[in-house]
Amino acid sequence: GEDVEQSLFLSVREGDSSVINCTYTDSSSTYLYWYKQEPGAGLQLLTYIFSNMDMKQDQRLTVLLNKKDKHLSLRIADTQTGDSAIYFCAERKNTGFQKLVFGTGTRLLVSP
Amino acid sequence: EAGVAQSPRYKIIEKRQSVAFWCNPISGHATLYWYQQILGQGPKLLIQFQNNGVVDDSQLPKDRFSAERLKGVDSTLKIQPAKLEDSAVYLCASSLGGGRRRNEQFFGPGTRLTVL
Numbered sequence: 054g055e056d057v058e059q060s061l062f063l064s065v066r067e068g069d070s071s072v073i074n075c076t077y078t079d080s081s082s083t084y085l086y087w088y089k090q091e092p093g094a095g096l097q098l099l100t101y102i103f104s105n106m107d108m109k110q111d112q113r114l115t116v117l118l119n120k121k122d123k124h125l126s127l128r129i130a131d132t133q134t135g136d137s138a139i140y141f142c143a144e145r146k147n148t149g150f151q152k153l154v155f156g157t158g159t160r161l162l163v164s165p
Numbered sequence: 166e167a168g169v170a171q172s173p174r175y176k177i178i179e180k181r182q183s184v185a186f187w188c189n190p191i192s193g194h195a196t197l198y199w200y201q202q203i204l205g206q207g208p209k210l211l212i213q214f215q216n217n218g219v220v221d222d223s224q225l226p227k228d229r230f231s232a233e234r235l236k237g238v239d240s241t242l243k244i245q246p247a248k249l250e251d252s253a254v255y256l257c258a259s260s261l262g263g264g265r266r267r268n269e270q271f272f273g274p275g276t277r278l279t280v281l
Binding site for chain 2: 057088093094095096097098101141143145150151152153154155156157158
């Protein structure tokens with residue numbers, strides 16, 4: 054099927070690390086993305102990883118990719134209240150016009 | 166650089182009425198996308214344009230939804246007639262396209278449609 058799966062909700066305290074997990078569907082997907090959506094706003098690209106990599110670090114963000122298990126994670130170090138939002142993973146299909154298929158989203162709540 | 170613009174931001178209509186949404190992509194972006202995001206779900210691609218041609222409309226409910234991108238720039242998405250289940254946020258995105266490896270999509274703020 055086309056279901057990219059994510060856990061629905063994550064709650065952390067400010068300063069802790071957050072880990073958001075995603076299971077995607079297509080082992081031939083070329084790129085995998087993490088988007089952030091704040092209330093009333095569109096999606097903002099946070100980071101991405103190419104399928105031949107297993108890790109990417111970008112400031113407070115670390116992306117881990119397990120291609121064998123089709124598992125993607127996003128770790129946010131030193132989580133801040135401004136990180137509270139919904140986080141979507143997305144896979145870029147390696148077929149046709151390479152459309153993005155999004156997960157269901159994980160709502161991250163950061164408490165002071 | 167100006168982002169993707171969408172209007173209106175909010176729309177409330179009754180079922181069986183018609184509605185249209187407008188999108189102005191980032192200047193120079195060849196590819197334009199319309200997504201439907203139902204509450205509690207991720208965005209789902211409805212239609213993708215490359216310049217003014219449709220390249221993927223496999224998930225567009227063509228009996229009631231239509232979209233066009235005249236002159237390869239602005240685009241409109243129309244629903245006629247609307248159903249209750251069309252209540253969602255409609256997101257427009259654009260990208261440079263042209264087979265670029267990363268081909269990042271930039272999203273507009275969306276139009277929130279409520280069908281009563």
